[in-house]
Amino acid sequence: MRLRSIAIGSCSLFALAAGAQAQSLTIATVNNGDMIRMQRLAHHFIDANPGISLEWVTLEENVLRQRVTTDIATRGGQYDVMTIGTYEVPIWGAQDWLVALDGLVSDPAYDVDDLLPAIRGGLTVDGNLYAAPFYGESSMVMYRTDLFEAAGIDMPEAPTWDFIADAARTITDKDNEIYGICLRGKAGWGENMAFLTATANSFGARWFDENWEPQFDSEEWKNTLQFYVDLMNEAGPPGASSNGFNENLALFQTGKCAMWIDATVAASFVTNPAESQVADSVGFALAPDNGLGKRGNWLWAWSLAIPAGTQQAEAAEKFVGWATSKEYLALVAAEEGWANVPPGTRLSLYENPEYLSAAPFAEMTLGSIEATDPTNPAVDPVPYVGVQFVAIPEFQGIGTAVGQTFSAALAGQISVDQALETAQQQTRSEMERGGYYR
Amino acid sequence: MARAISTRRKIAISAIAWLVAFLIFFPILWTFLTSFKTEGTAIQIPPKFVFFEWTLENYVTVQERSNYFRHFSNSVITAVGSTIIGLLIAIPAAWAMAFSPTKRTKDVLMWMLSTKMLPAVGVLVPIYLIFRDLRLLDTHIGLIAVLTMINLPIIVWMLYTYFKEIPVDILEAARMDGAGLRQEIVHVLTPMAIPGIASTLLLNIILAWNEAFWTLNLTTTRAAPLTAFIASYSSPEGLFWAKLSAASTLAIAPILIMGWFSQKQLVRGLTFGAVK
Numbered sequence: 001m002r003l004r005s006i007a008i009g010s011c012s013l014f015a016l017a018a019g020a021q022a023q024s025l026t027i028a029t030v031n032n033g034d035m036i037r038m039q040r041l042a043h044h045f046i047d048a049n050p051g052i053s054l055e056w057v058t059l060e061e062n063v064l065r066q067r068v069t070t071d072i073a074t075r076g077g078q079y080d081v082m083t084i085g086t087y088e089v090p091i092w093g094a095q096d097w098l099v100a101l102d103g104l105v106s107d108p109a110y111d112v113d114d115l116l117p118a119i120r121g122g123l124t125v126d127g128n129l130y131a132a133p134f135y136g137e138s139s140m141v142m143y144r145t146d147l148f149e150a151a152g153i154d155m156p157e158a159p160t161w162d163f164i165a166d167a168a169r170t171i172t173d174k175d176n177e178i179y180g181i182c183l184r185g186k187a188g189w190g191e192n193m194a195f196l197t198a199t200a201n202s203f204g205a206r207w208f209d210e211n212w213e214p215q216f217d218s219e220e221w222k223n224t225l226q227f228y229v230d231l232m233n234e235a236g237p238p239g240a241s242s243n244g245f246n247e248n249l250a251l252f253q254t255g256k257c258a259m260w261i262d263a264t265v266a267a268s269f270v271t272n273p274a275e276s277q278v279a280d281s282v283g284f285a286l287a288p289d290n291g292l293g294k295r296g297n298w299l300w301a302w303s304l305a306i307p308a309g310t311q312q313a314e315a316a317e318k319f320v321g322w323a324t325s326k327e328y329l330a331l332v333a334a335e336e337g338w339a340n341v342p343p344g345t346r347l348s349l350y351e352n353p354e355y356l357s358a359a360p361f362a363e364m365t366l367g368s369i370e371a372t373d374p375t376n377p378a379v380d381p382v383p384y385v386g387v388q389f390v391a392i393p394e395f396q397g398i399g400t401a402v403g404q405t406f407s408a409a410l411a412g413q414i415s416v417d418q419a420l421e422t423a424q425q426q427t428r429s430e431m432e433r434g435g436y437y438r
Numbered sequence: 439m440a441r442a443i444s445t446r447r448k449i450a451i452s453a454i455a456w457l458v459a460f461l462i463f464f465p466i467l468w469t470f471l472t473s474f475k476t477e478g479t480a481i482q483i484p485p486k487f488v489f490f491e492w493t494l495e496n497y498v499t500v501q502e503r504s505n506y507f508r509h510f511s512n513s514v515i516t517a518v519g520s521t522i523i524g525l526l527i528a529i530p531a532a533w534a535m536a537f538s539p540t541k542r543t544k545d546v547l548m549w550m551l552s553t554k555m556l557p558a559v560g561v562l563v564p565i566y567l568i569f570r571d572l573r574l575l576d577t578h579i580g581l582i583a584v585l586t587m588i589n590l591p592i593i594v595w596m597l598y599t600y601f602k603e604i605p606v607d608i609l610e611a612a613r614m615d616g617a618g619l620r621q622e623i624v625h626v627l628t629p630m631a632i633p634g635i636a637s638t639l640l641l642n643i644i645l646a647w648n649e650a651f652w653t654l655n656l657t658t659t660r661a662a663p664l665t666a667f668i669a670s671y672s673s674p675e676g677l678f679w680a681k682l683s684a685a686s687t688l689a690i691a692p693i694l695i696m697g698w699f700s701q702k703q704l705v706r707g708l709t710f711g712a713v714k
Contacts, residue, residue: 031678067654244674263675
């Protein structure tokens with residue numbers, strides 16, 4: 001009887017001890033190829049860290065954003081690691097909603113100096129790194145080499161907007177459903193406004209002056225929007241005002257677009273013969289400019305951050321370090337090939353000849369990322385951080401409202417002048433409500 | 439002649455009914471077909487209806503990536519749990535309002551319904567904070583409580599409408615025969631209202647099964663139902679239609695089968711008292 005009691009007691013103590021040591025990390029992430037691959041390879045992390053288990057919550061980007069924002073703002077503590085973008089990090093870091101990744105910064109094995117400076121800059125607030133980049137992207141021109149060849153046009157490595165417009169109009173053949181250019185038109189701060197804000201930077205426009213006064217009444221914005229609407233009306237696909245990334249991807253992959261300016265991550269989709277009908281005839285070029293010193297490309301990084309409400313910051317940092325390390329890139333290369341390594345985060349990747357030969361778009365991706373500066377995105381000085389967005393909490397609402405107005409201009413429901421006037425009023429009134437003019 | 443016109447009318451009405459039914463069913467059919475296409479075929483223009491290379495790869499991917507049965511069991515627990523608790527509260531409430539109305543009964547009913555007019559997102563943060571403090575986030579109990587509350591006004595309204603159709607004289611006769619309140623509800627009222635209660639039950643299960651705002655916002659992993667399962671297959675960058683269709687087919691299949699087998703009961707309940 002006594003022996004039985006001792007045995008039960010020992011088992012209970014063992015179970016308690018095991019329970020105290022076992023940690024389960026809940027990781028919120030977006031549904032894209034690189035993230036799903038990370039889930040698949042996470043057993044390597046679990047094998048190396050037997051006391052830690054992982055639970056995944058994969059959501060669509062907008063649902064994820066709403067979900068993690070609610071949780072972090074209320075310190076709900078539902079997640080230990082969150083996948084967030086370059087828009088959230090400066091705002092949440094400044095609010096002390098995120099744990100600074102000091103352990104990674106001071107770890108020589110992690111080699112924080114290997115992170116691409118443009119990406120690292122976008123994830124740093126007051127000198128503290130608040131998120132580690134999992135993959136980075138910019139935007140660039142993807143074009144059909146066969147259509148350009150047939151039209152006798154050579155795409156330069158760094159085209160101007162005038163060149164792009166002329167080529168698009170020349171190649172357009174609406175009778176055969178070939179459109180010179182496909183661009184985002186669907187309303188949303190991360191949809192058409194990402195493209196238009198980046199384009200506006202290259203036209204010399206900016207969202208706000210140094211006193212947070214909206215600038216939609218400027219000549220530069222008028223030039224940007226008029227150029228975009230005219231080009232899309234003449235050389236774009238029908239119904240462009242409802243086209244976002246995926247709609248344009250489908251159009252390009254089925255051979256309807258001669259050019260598509262969008263995220264560099266699309267390069268691997270359009271060159272994949274299993275999905276794309278034009279996989280063997282795609283070329284790449286830098287996003288266009290107007291000779292003003294800024295190109296029309298953006299900068300985005302899906303990054304892993306640790307919310308301040310977590311009870312398991314140490315284990316979470318261990319996971320973040322693993323998923324964004326050089327060793328993880330090597331692991332992906334070993335298991336799934338260099339072409340599948342998450343791009344745009346580490347300098348060493350772009351010095352690796354194996355990667356450069358496996359990913360024909362690698363140098364263009366690096367060039368596009370390096371051409372951006374989130375702290376100095378426009379030709380004129382601005383009071384905000386962010387290339388294709390303004391890193392202030394109000395921007396999601398303002399950006400989407402302005403995006404709806406510009407989308408209406410593209411659909412021909414209102415004129416360009418009316419759209420800009422409405423955007424100016426909408427933005428001014430929201431900023432006033434936000435207390436920017438006291 | 440009259441007989442011929444009647445037959446022609448019958449055929450016309452049948453044809454219209456079939457057309458409307460097909461149009462309503464078409465999105466489900468298209469989702470089902472898309473789930474057997476490759477991502478490349480799913481976006482093909484013009485789209486292919488049935489003559490394409492059928493594949494099960496999307497179902498394999500979904501099974502590999504997600505724990506379908508955990509999401510499924512969470513959906514069953516929360517939908518059935520919230521429906522049973524909802525009915526336990528709603529039957530006495532609807533009985534009281536139908537058979538012992540007061541001056542304020544209509545106002546109370548309208549007030550209950552008005553709570554459905556509030557956009558859910560408007561109370562997300564307060565509810566989230568309450569759930570956080572009560573440790574109800576990502577729990578079955580929390581989800582059952584919130585689903586019960588959001589569907590309660592509709593259940594009470596539906597049951598009230600059914601109960602109003604039952605002649606008060608029958609209940610009075612039962613009382614005269616010496617039936618108490620409990621016996622009156624259990625032995626007289628309930629058997630007569632079974633079609634109404636059954637259709638309310640079925641409708642409430644469907645509503646709870648499909649509820650996507652609260653189930654997505656108040657759960658993460660342990661209590662996440664099939665809505666979270668579907669949400670994980672939509673992507674803003676990259677093709678996902680075929681995999682999303684496979685996930686959707688798996689998510690709606692149980693409720694579709696349940697609806698198929700119980701459609702007679704459902705229709706009888708929904709048209710209960712509609713024709714006098």
